[in-house]
Amino acid sequence: MDIELERRIELLEQQRDNAMRIRCPLVAKKYQRMIDELAKESRNRSTDKAEHAKQ
Numbered sequence: 833m834d835i836e837l838e839r840r841i842e843l844l845e846q847q848r849d850n851a852m853r854i855r856c857p858l859v860a861k862k863y864q865r866m867i868d869e870l871a872k873e874s875r876n877r878s879t880d881k882a883e884h885a886k887q
Contacts (some may be wrong), residue, residue: 834874837870837873837877840870841874843872844867845863845867848867
């Protein structure tokens with residue numbers, strides 16, 4: 833996984849956890865969606881790299 837993406841995901845996870853602590857479930861869901869998007873992007877990048885390596 834890309835280091836920059838990992839750091840962004842970690843930051844979003846912290847913000848999501850803070851929102852959960854102060855009982856803001858809608859904000860926590862927003863951060864979770866952002867985390868999921870970044871994780872999907874990271875998976876796509878890694879599969880693209882794997883495909884290029886095979887060729």
